[in-house]
Amino acid sequence: MSLLAWNCRGLGKSHTVRFLKETINYYRPNIIFLSETLVKNKRVAEVCKKIGFADYFAIDAQGHGGGLALFWKNEGGVKINNSCSNYIYFEVSNDQVGRWRYTGIYGYPERRRRAEVWEMIRGLSQHSTSPWYVIGDFNDLMFDTEKRGGSSHPRSLLQGFSDTVADCGLIDLGFEGECFTWERCRGTDLWIHERLDRGLANREWMEFFPNATVKVVDVSTSNHLPLFLDLNKKVYVPKEKRFRFENIWIHEKDCFNVVNNCWMDMERRDLMQKLAQCCVKLEEWGGGLVKEM
Structure with a gap:
């Protein structure tokens, strides 16, 4: 199974849906989590049909911002446990593997509200000790190296987010591809890159999926790059070479x-x-x- 998470910056645009369909055709995700859809439930339902997924769950955009959407195929069961404008918390079950938890998250872009998201994550971590994975646009950084350009990220915010991740027993799985997932003012003196999107897992989840990998998809119609979580990436083991007489x-x-x-x-x-x-x-x-x- 696999999951695609993306801050799409508007699901009402035709080119966004086109890119989404192309990405689905290439990566074949079973589950898709989108943030900043900027649309209402009706539009999400239309997109669900266009991309050929079985069902969906949506949080309406408020005013000119926000909006979350979750799409899934028929494989495995998806159960929505909790949701708000910042996250969709759900369970996935599979006959071969079992049951585990996901949280698709969207953090407040306002720095003064970052602590609210940290408390949300802490609260969700206490719901269960079962395998748990959190993925999405946190709008937050853990280290100085996750930013290039502009002024330095406040030390208090770096520490606050890092402490939250550690307190919840979460681990960053790392990624393949681009180092930064968001940018602004490309090609100018004000060009800024940041790693705002990531995936975090607890140890129980990592034991479930020891070969899981996160890839940063390097083509996007948004200033955010999507994340592709592959749970069962196969490790290539070369077969023993057999002698052939020519x-x-x-x-x-x-x-x-x-x-x-x-x-x-x-x-x-x-x-x-x-x-x-x-x-x-x-x-x-x-x-x-x-x-x-």
Whole structure:
């Protein structure tokens, strides 16, 4: 299973929906969490049909800001536990894995309200000790290195967010792709990059999904880059290479010498050992032949 989280900055735009469909076709997420949809429930229902998802849950935008949306496919069960203008807290169940929790989050952009979001996260962490993952636009930073350009981020905010994450037993899984997920004033002297979007998991969730990865999707119609959470990324383990004799080698005058010399060197060994060593020598010789060609 997989999840896409994105601050889309307006679900009412046709190009936003087009990008969403293209991303779905490429990454195949089972669940999508969107923040700053800037639309009402009716528009979210229309988008749900357009992208071909089974169901949705939405928090209406207020005025000219906010709005959350959650879409999911038929695979697995989704149960909404709690929600507000800042988050959708839900459970997912799967016959093969079990049950775990998600929180799709959108933090207040106003610095004076950051502490309110921290308290929300603390409150949600106390609901259960089951596997839990929090993902979305926190509108917050944990370290100085998560910002480039502009004035330094206040130390009190860095510390406050970091303390919240630690107190809730959450761990940043890291990411693949771009270092920063948000930018402003691109190409000017006021250009600012920040890592406002991230995914955090408790240890129970990490034990559920030890191979999970987060990728920053590097193309977007928003000034925020989407996050793609892949729960079951397969680790590539190269298969043992099998020896293949190439018929063209017969026409090479050195082929006989390679086999003959190997056979003589392995005179006191049994047949299987001789054959194994011949394979090694022929592969070495054949590889050098390819390079020369």
